[in-house]
Amino acid sequence: MMPxxxxxxxxxxxxxxxxASGAMAQTDPADSTVARVEKxxxxxxxxxxxxxxxxxxxxxxxxxxYNPARWVEDWSRMRDPQQRRDFLDRLKYLPLGSDExxxxxxxxxxxxxxxxxxxxxxxxxxxxxxxxxxxxxxxHLGKHVRLYGELARGxxxxxxxxxxxxxFRNDLFVQQRFxxxxxxxxxxxxxxxxxxxxxxxxxxxxxxxxxxxxxxFTVNGTRAWLSSGHLRADFFDFDFNKLGNEGTHDDEIDxxxxxxxxxxxxxxxxxxxxxxxxxxxxFLWRQRQRAVxxxxxxxxxxxxxxxxxxxxxxxxxxxxxxxxxxxGDYGDREIDAWQLLFAQSWRLGRDxxxxxxxxxxxxxxxxxxxxxxxxxxGTPYGNNIYYAYGLFLTPTNLIAFAPNFSxxxxxxxxxxxxxxxxxxxxxxxxxxxxxGTAYAGTPGSGGSKTGDVARLQAVWTIxxxxxxxxxxxxxxxxxxxxxNGYRSSDFAAAxxxxxx
Numbered sequence: 001m002m003p004x005x006x007x008x009x010x011x012x013x014x015x016x017x018x019x020a021s022g023a024m025a026q027t028d029p030a031d032s033t034v035a036r037v038e039k040x041x042x043x044x045x046x047x048x049x050x051x052x053x054x055x056x057x058x059x060x061x062x063x064x065x066y067n068p069a070r071w072v073e074d075w076s077r078m079r080d081p082q083q084r085r086d087f088l089d090r091l092k093y094l095p096l097g098s099d100e101x102x103x104x105x106x107x108x109x110x111x112x113x114x115x116x117x118x119x120x121x122x123x124x125x126x127x128x129x130x131x132x133x134x135x136x137x138x139x140h141l142g143k144h145v146r147l148y149g150e151l152a153r154g155x156x157x158x159x160x161x162x163x164x165x166x167x168f169r170n171d172l173f174v175q176q177r178f179x180x181x182x183x184x185x186x187x188x189x190x191x192x193x194x195x196x197x198x199x200x201x202x203x204x205x206x207x208x209x210x211x212x213x214x215x216x217f218t219v220n221g222t223r224a225w226l227s228s229g230h231l232r233a234d235f236f237d238f239d240f241n242k243l244g245n246e247g248t249h250d251d252e253i254d255x256x257x258x259x260x261x262x263x264x265x266x267x268x269x270x271x272x273x274x275x276x277x278x279x280x281x282x283f284l285w286r287q288r289q290r291a292v293x294x295x296x297x298x299x300x301x302x303x304x305x306x307x308x309x310x311x312x313x314x315x316x317x318x319x320x321x322x323x324x325x326x327x328g329d330y331g332d333r334e335i336d337a338w339q340l341l342f343a344q345s346w347r348l349g350r351d352x353x354x355x356x357x358x359x360x361x362x363x364x365x366x367x368x369x370x371x372x373x374x375x376x377x378g379t380p381y382g383n384n385i386y387y388a389y390g391l392f393l394t395p396t397n398l399i400a401f402a403p404n405f406s407x408x409x410x411x412x413x414x415x416x417x418x419x420x421x422x423x424x425x426x427x428x429x430x431x432x433x434x435x436g437t438a439y440a441g442t443p444g445s446g447g448s449k450t451g452d453v454a455r456l457q458a459v460w461t462i463x464x465x466x467x468x469x470x471x472x473x474x475x476x477x478x479x480x481x482x483x484n485g486y487r488s489s490d491f492a493a494a495x496x497x498x499x500x
Contacts (some may be wrong), residue, residue, distance in 0.1 A: 005495040044322040045074055057266070068211065075093055079095070109499075111491065114126070121481060127159040129158045134175065135151050147178075173251050173343065178195025192224045195240075202309070205362075206380060208383040220238060239254060267500060274315065280308060280309075309380055317347075320342075332405040333371075337377040340362065356405070366428045368429050369444070370426075379395060405418075420453040428443060430441055431450055446479045447478075476487070
């Protein structure tokens, strides 16, 4: 282990930042929207307008005026010149003939350096030098119709980077493009969105924008929604993307991977448990893929996800709990798998930025090498960094327990620490990396212990537009990893993110 990192990581680690609701976020902490700024120079954008609480509408958290899906942001207040501070604010509201027909421009620039001591826990050191540029245009044609488009460019260079995928290196990608129609009748909001879009309605460990990549994860198809003051339902049917490394001509819709279903939500009574703000979100999804590798076989898989998420605040306690049962068919084998994902934290003070102490416990079933019923849990496209910034682990055949601590030594600087202990649920099955690939030799070899992960993260929100993030991590290989020649590894990352 590098001496400088050893002193920084001895006995401590970092978890994802505290979310806007106060729950331990199952998000990518690199997203500057997860950090708080207590004093705003002006009133920022509001989240999407809906009768259902915006924080639970299935679009992710809007903080400091910005959201992972930029079209969620409502900048219409910038029609008031008193709200503008510079020419970038002027770009948030460009009228085109009337107050209700206007254009909002957005952009993002991120630079990042990643260092991994042992790539995939066995190879040489890797350094990734990454930057990305996004540009978006949101055209509002009155209150009920909008068109949104977003172009992105991703660049990755460095040492020992192999052949980067299209989600890391892409000369030009139409990251989003859709038409959106919506209305309100008799207290009910409803709408339809068709095209390429971000979809993150569900537990972040199952569906996420994957901000760790250079380009965001987007899907193609239809999303329809209904919501009232206390109930909502989100219906969707999507195909994934197959990305090349060049311009827009080699980025295609992947018809071999389809994801569809419904996510619902209800606001639980605030009088429960004295005073609370809790959301219950049952979901039923189906994912179909033509060629999925488990063990030594590659088969067509049709997997169903049925479960529920309970999250929110009960006084000083914040929770994010998900129970997910998976079933279906893998070739001629049945699927029967489970995931139990429980994150919770306690605020040590009255202020929203007070220190928090917490823990997360996660269980993901395994069992791919035994034949018969397939017990391996999977995810449609979840958050890959939640268990290891270096992408060493994934919620398949995994048990994890991680105490954590988060505090703000300065008003705009938040530190998070975590120490995670991990095991595998089935020792006859493999240990898996973040992309679902098994570590060679691990099935049936070594004990149940996988290793420990110590993490430290610092997020400095310099302004609502500009943030810096530092991550340090040490994975100590144990049991099934160590006995098969896999090595402990250090990971470090530094990011600078600017958006308008």
